[in-house]
Amino acid sequence: MIWHIAKREIYDNLNSLRFALATLLLVALMLTNAVLHLREHPERIQRYRTSVTDYWNTLTSRTNLYALAQEGPGLLYKKPSPLRFCAEGGEDFLSDVVDASRFGWSSSSGLKGFWRLEYPSAAPNLQNIRSDAVKIDWGFIAGYVLSLIAILFTFDSISGERERGTLRLILANSMPRHTVLIGKFLGALLSIFMPFTLAVLINLFVIYVSGDVHLDVETWRRLSIIFFLALLYTGLFIALGLLISARVRQSAVGLVILLLTWVTFVVFSPGTLASIASRFSPAPMTADDYRQRQTLLMDEVRAEEIRIEEIDPSMRMLANGRLVIDDAERNEKLNEEHLTQQIAQVKFARSIIRISPASLVQHLLESFAGTGFNRHLQFLENVKRYAHQYREFVTDTDSADPDSPHIIGVREGMSRKPVSPDSIPRFEDILSLGRDFNAVTTDLLLLAVVVVILMSGAYLAFLRAQV
Amino acid sequence: MLITLIRRELLDNLMTFRFAATTLITLLLVVANTAVLIEDYEGRLASYYTALETHRQQLQETKTYSAGKVVVDRPPNPLSIFNVGLDKRLGNQVEVSYALVPTLWDAEMSGSDNPFLNIFNSIDIVFIFEVVLSLMALIFAYDALAGERERGTLRLVLTHPLSRGHVLLAKYIGAMLCLLIPLMLSLLLSLILLTTTAPFSLGVPDFLRIGGIVLASLAYLSVFYLAGLLISAMTRRTSTALMISLFVWGFLVLVYPNMILAMTHSSENLKSRANSAFNQMKQLWDEFERERKQFLANDAVPGEDWIFYEILGVASSGNYHAAKLSTLSCFRRDFVHFTALDDELESQVSHLQKYFSFLGSQTIDTAEQTWLVRKPALEHLFVQPANTEGILLKLSPVGVYEAATQAWAGTDLRGVRDFFDAARQYRQTVIDYFADNKTFGSRHWFSSDESAADWSTLPQFSFQRSDVATNATRALPDLFLLLIINLALFMAIFLIFQRSEV
Numbered sequence: 001m002i003w004h005i006a007k008r009e010i011y012d013n014l015n016s017l018r019f020a021l022a023t024l025l026l027v028a029l030m031l032t033n034a035v036l037h038l039r040e041h042p043e044r045i046q047r048y049r050t051s052v053t054d055y056w057n058t059l060t061s062r063t064n065l066y067a068l069a070q071e072g073p074g075l076l077y078k079k080p081s082p083l084r085f086c087a088e089g090g091e092d093f094l095s096d097v098v099d100a101s102r103f104g105w106s107s108s109s110g111l112k113g114f115w116r117l118e119y120p121s122a123a124p125n126l127q128n129i130r131s132d133a134v135k136i137d138w139g140f141i142a143g144y145v146l147s148l149i150a151i152l153f154t155f156d157s158i159s160g161e162r163e164r165g166t167l168r169l170i171l172a173n174s175m176p177r178h179t180v181l182i183g184k185f186l187g188a189l190l191s192i193f194m195p196f197t198l199a200v201l202i203n204l205f206v207i208y209v210s211g212d213v214h215l216d217v218e219t220w221r222r223l224s225i226i227f228f229l230a231l232l233y234t235g236l237f238i239a240l241g242l243l244i245s246a247r248v249r250q251s252a253v254g255l256v257i258l259l260l261t262w263v264t265f266v267v268f269s270p271g272t273l274a275s276i277a278s279r280f281s282p283a284p285m286t287a288d289d290y291r292q293r294q295t296l297l298m299d300e301v302r303a304e305e306i307r308i309e310e311i312d313p314s315m316r317m318l319a320n321g322r323l324v325i326d327d328a329e330r331n332e333k334l335n336e337e338h339l340t341q342q343i344a345q346v347k348f349a350r351s352i353i354r355i356s357p358a359s360l361v362q363h364l365l366e367s368f369a370g371t372g373f374n375r376h377l378q379f380l381e382n383v384k385r386y387a388h389q390y391r392e393f394v395t396d397t398d399s400a401d402p403d404s405p406h407i408i409g410v411r412e413g414m415s416r417k418p419v420s421p422d423s424i425p426r427f428e429d430i431l432s433l434g435r436d437f438n439a440v441t442t443d444l445l446l447l448a449v450v451v452v453i454l455m456s457g458a459y460l461a462f463l464r465a466q467v
Numbered sequence: 468m469l470i471t472l473i474r475r476e477l478l479d480n481l482m483t484f485r486f487a488a489t490t491l492i493t494l495l496l497v498v499a500n501t502a503v504l505i506e507d508y509e510g511r512l513a514s515y516y517t518a519l520e521t522h523r524q525q526l527q528e529t530k531t532y533s534a535g536k537v538v539v540d541r542p543p544n545p546l547s548i549f550n551v552g553l554d555k556r557l558g559n560q561v562e563v564s565y566a567l568v569p570t571l572w573d574a575e576m577s578g579s580d581n582p583f584l585n586i587f588n589s590i591d592i593v594f595i596f597e598v599v600l601s602l603m604a605l606i607f608a609y610d611a612l613a614g615e616r617e618r619g620t621l622r623l624v625l626t627h628p629l630s631r632g633h634v635l636l637a638k639y640i641g642a643m644l645c646l647l648i649p650l651m652l653s654l655l656l657s658l659i660l661l662t663t664t665a666p667f668s669l670g671v672p673d674f675l676r677i678g679g680i681v682l683a684s685l686a687y688l689s690v691f692y693l694a695g696l697l698i699s700a701m702t703r704r705t706s707t708a709l710m711i712s713l714f715v716w717g718f719l720v721l722v723y724p725n726m727i728l729a730m731t732h733s734s735e736n737l738k739s740r741a742n743s744a745f746n747q748m749k750q751l752w753d754e755f756e757r758e759r760k761q762f763l764a765n766d767a768v769p770g771e772d773w774i775f776y777e778i779l780g781v782a783s784s785g786n787y788h789a790a791k792l793s794t795l796s797c798f799r800r801d802f803v804h805f806t807a808l809d810d811e812l813e814s815q816v817s818h819l820q821k822y823f824s825f826l827g828s829q830t831i832d833t834a835e836q837t838w839l840v841r842k843p844a845l846e847h848l849f850v851q852p853a854n855t856e857g858i859l860l861k862l863s864p865v866g867v868y869e870a871a872t873q874a875w876a877g878t879d880l881r882g883v884r885d886f887f888d889a890a891r892q893y894r895q896t897v898i899d900y901f902a903d904n905k906t907f908g909s910r911h912w913f914s915s916d917e918s919a920a921d922w923s924t925l926p927q928f929s930f931q932r933s934d935v936a937t938n939a940t941r942a943l944p945d946l947f948l949l950l951i952i953n954l955a956l957f958m959a960i961f962l963i964f965q966r967s968e969v
Contacts (some may be wrong), residue, residue: 090586120584133728274587275503
């Protein structure tokens with residue numbers, strides 16, 4: 001019986017103007033998206049490959065353990081996700097590199113500062129005088145366009161039938177109301193599913209056929225998850241549409257309510273709430289503070305150097321080693337603190353904007369597409385793990401050499417044996433689906449809960465509605 | 468009679484739920500965002516002052532003229548609250564060096580406290596109008612004709628001895644008055660917020676500019692109302708009119724601007740253009756280097772130029788090379804700082820002075836020559852594509868509206884470039900000042916042994932935003948375009964309505 005209602009809805013929709021317009025719009029957007037991706041992605045991959053080769057070549061060209069320990073691994077790059085066309089995730093504003101190379105100070109006694117992790121920020125726009133634009137990714141297509149289409153498909157589905165009097169006819173049959181409601185829900189969902197699937201298939205076909213972008217099994221799995229998330233999100237707006245449509249007498253009023261809700265939650269609340277939330281969370285240290293603290297650390301090094309010159313020469317090497325290592329550690333800690341504060345502010349803002357279902361689905365899509373803020377955090381974690389591994393490698397190599405005095409930080413204190421390039425650990429940025437899934441379960445549950453609540457709301461409203 | 472009709476339309480619209488709801492939402496959004504935007508502007512203003520002070524101090528602490536780094540800062544534009552444009556995004560400090568003619572592409576951004584926050588999109592007041600009020604205009608318009616026709620009231624209205632043109636006009640005026648209410652109310656609220664909570668004050672010119680923004684907003688809303696009316700006149704049923712209106716809205720406001728920006732991209736021949744300009748510039752600097760060597764070989768210390776190199780090696784000296792293909796920046800400047808001059812050096816002072824005065828004028832010459840190559844190349848590489856894109860964007864009224872309001876606010880490209888024009892002028896002032904004081908050939912250029920460089924008499928940099936008249940002339944073409952669209956739409960509606968059956 002549900003299927004009956006759904007079929008009727010679908011037939012109604014298939015012949016309507018809105019169906020044709022929606023199909024046209026979705027296909028055009030998805031095509032744009034594919035073309036854009038094909039233009040940008042190979043370039044991005046090429047850039048990543050060259051940078052990584054550069055990094056590895058520089059690293060392996062060093063055979064001296066001191067040089068390795070001092071210069072550090074160099075620039076560590078974030079691996080671009082092949083699914084960036086699904087969710088841009090503000091990648092342009094997230095740096096794709098962590099600087100793990102030498103800090104520039106050196107003293108007259110031949111002592112030199114060691115490498116530490118530093119987190120450069122991305123400033124993509126300084127030279128770009130073009131207008132601002134939202135990138136057309138699946139996130140935009142689902143977040144803005146699909147939700148709008150869902151509203152346009154459902155705003156009159158109950159109130160319209162009531163206005164025309166057909167609702168009475170349906171309910172005159174021995175059909176429970178929830179069957180009617182679920183039938184309508186499925187009908188609307190399927191009528192959006194069809195053009196969306198068509199558009200997605202065209203999009204993937206273009207990307208697949210071009211052969212420039214390689215999609216493997218894992219990527220396909222992610223794509224299907226993203227596809228279902230988009231549908232779930234559409235379901236949310238269909239449920240909302242049904243709820244409002246059941247409550248109001250006139251379809252026009254329902255539409256106004258829905259459009260305003262849509263505008264508020266989808267278009268405005270992510271930006272507005274993010275700005276408000278970032279004011280209310282503790283501000284990170286200012287750029288000036290950060291620079292000042294860096295200078296302070298440098299001053300400490302200078303003071304310590306002077307102190308070391310006065311102590312017993314036999315102890316000097318040990319003290320020098322300590323100084324270099326401590327300095328690198330302190331600097332890294334400062335950078336880390338700076339970064340953590342910034343991240344905390346963003347995290348808070350991101351948790352607040354979850355009020356908007358559009359940002360909820362945006363976050364979800366980002367996670368599964370392997371882009372965006374969470375992915376950036378993952379990359380930073382990978383980098384930190386690698387940094388630890390690299391430092392351990394230096395200590396281990398040094399302690400493996402019995403001739404070395406085992407004082408890391410000064411040239412004379414470390415092993416002189418040449419290091420084989422094969423033994424140096426290599427940084428490999430990885431994306432894994434399992435980790436993503438854990439991070440986003442809350443978002444997923446939240447989205448599902450909202451759909452269920454809205455659907456039961458619609459049911460209650462429809463139960464009490466007079467025909 | 469016209470008045471009666473207008474009153475009827477006005478009351479019809481005012482008493483509706485859609486009017487109340489949209490007004491409420493607009494007010495809420497505008498107030499919430501204005502508060503945030505004001506705070507953001509204050510933050511930027513504060514960091515502007517800090518940067519100003521830091522740069523001043525850094526300059527004062529520089530002991531020799533050659534090492535001096537004169538940096539000018541771009542103040543944030545208070546009207547960026549209305550339309551942020553490029554104000555927040557482009558570099559806000561640029562070095563004014565005799566060795567490089569400063570442009571927008573050499574500017575840097577003084578440190579943002581949290582660069583990650585850029586991943587959230589910021590919302591300005593014009594964007595709210597752009598989305599919400601245009602939607603409201605369409606919601607008012609879609610059933611204005613089709614609805615009356617369906618209900619049969621259109622017949623009644625037309626039985627009066629009144630031309631159809633008058634009926635249309637009455638509808639238009641009634642609806643526009645209605646749309647004016649949320650627009651003016653929200654602007655009023657944001658102005659109250661601005662004047663009461665913000666520690667900065669807006670002058671008369673700023674209010675005139677805001678007036679211009681209101682004008683552009685009205686023209687923009689009218690375009691959407693008329694577009695809705697056109698759709699309403701062309702369709703038989705309100706539901707069809709509504710569907711078409713909303714899809715048109717979605718396309719024009721959400722999809723088209725983003726799609727067109729995604730589709731345009733820089734081509735290969737731009738890259739070759741950049742390469743050729745860059746090579747030309749490099750050649751000019753190579754030429755400079757040859758002449759410098761020539762000078763050292765001939766004039767400095769005849770036969771013993773290695774002594775001269777050694778001298779320069781003693782001082783904390785060096786030269787700063789920069790060559791960046793992406794922004795075509797290529798220059799070289801020297802900085803030298805002796806804290807004390809021993810006897811041997813003292814004997815060379817006249818040589819040094821000769822050398823540096825030669826180097827100074829030569830650097831300035833080369834900088835001017837590279838500028839002649841660089842300027843058209845930058846125009847070609849960056850400005851022209853952006854302009855083409857701007858024209859494509861204007862195929863949607865949203866693009867025209869954005870351009871007009873940015874021009875009024877002074878946050879468009881021209882507004883930002885005004886600052887860099889001022890910076891270039893200031894560079895000339897600094898060079899003239901150096902020339903007048905013979906700074907390049909002076910002892911203070913490279914040494915602080917007698918006394919440190921005196922920066923206090925250096926002329927100050929000041930930048931005034933362009934005056935209202937300039938803003939107006941920049942905004943006028945776009946305003947005019949909006950008016951033309953309005954007129955065209957009105958004519959179209961009139962023609963269709965005239966011939967349509969009731």
